[in-house]
Amino acid sequence: MANKKIALVTGANKGIGFEIARGLLQAGCRVYLGAREAAKGQQAVAELAAEGDVRFLAVDLANQATLDAAAAHLQREEGRLDILVNNAGINVAGDGSPSSADVRSVEQALQTNFLSTLAVTQTLLPLVKRAAAGRIVNVSSPLGSLTLSGQNDWGLLGYSASKAALNMLTVQLAYELRDTAIKVNSANPGYTATDLNGFAGTDTPAQGAAEAIRLALLLADGPTGTTSSSAGPLPW
Numbered sequence: 001m002a003n004k005k006i007a008l009v010t011g012a013n014k015g016i017g018f019e020i021a022r023g024l025l026q027a028g029c030r031v032y033l034g035a036r037e038a039a040k041g042q043q044a045v046a047e048l049a050a051e052g053d054v055r056f057l058a059v060d061l062a063n064q065a066t067l068d069a070a071a072a073h074l075q076r077e078e079g080r081l082d083i084l085v086n087n088a089g090i091n092v093a094g095d096g097s098p099s100s101a102d103v104r105s106v107e108q109a110l111q112t113n114f115l116s117t118l119a120v121t122q123t124l125l126p127l128v129k130r131a132a133a134g135r136i137v138n139v140s141s142p143l144g145s146l147t148l149s150g151q152n153d154w155g156l157l158g159y160s161a162s163k164a165a166l167n168m169l170t171v172q173l174a175y176e177l178r179d180t181a182i183k184v185n186s187a188n189p190g191y192t193a194t195d196l197n198g199f200a201g202t203d204t205p206a207q208g209a210a211e212a213i214r215l216a217l218l219l220a221d222g223p224t225g226t227t228s229s230s231a232g233p234l235p236w
Helices: 015-026 038-051 064-077 103-129 157-176 205-216
Strands: 006-009 030-035 054-058 083-086 135-139 183-187 227-229
Touching: 006 015, 006 064, 015 030, 015 038, 015 083, 015 135, 015 205, 030 038, 030 064, 038 054, 054 064, 064 103, 083 103, 083 205, 103 135, 103 157, 135 157, 135 205, 157 183, 183 205, 205 227
Parallel strands: 006 030, 006 083, 030 054, 083 135, 135 183, 183 227
Antiparallel strands: none
């Protein structure tokens, strides 16, 4: 179908990303399932094949060459990208409170969750600009809220700082693109049971994916430059 929306979800071979991919497929999108490891990505594609048009695309946030290759592939096959969901992220051993966190662990969290996500966004933005009404969704966390972090003893400085930086990307990019039809928003899954937290979360991956899916499919009158969960807006 020529009018099928084209979506790319990073880190989509498992967890929340997998469920975001599923939801976009069910909404009628053609989904490129981004994953670092081909075998795991292809397995996820096989599991989702019955849901719709899903295709594996090698995306390693730590390898700019894979980002360039993914952009070239999308340009060649589709000529545009309607939806970019920046879902891939990590939680690093050694992270902790400001007084005890290993600086290298904090650096690693910032590198993957913010700087590498920035690289993905910059690399694919020209394709999003080619879409009639592009959508960029950054999968953040309530831990990235400065307001909430000042009220809770979460003790994950690196992870929290990386998500706060990701929120800054959301608001600045939304402002930069304010005169276009592109909308940029942060989705907050909440405490979801994934391998990021040893499956200790209280929500299912499907529940965690719901807000990202909603933001990816926003209509023309939807917001931009916001951060929200399924329960509503969150404080910055």
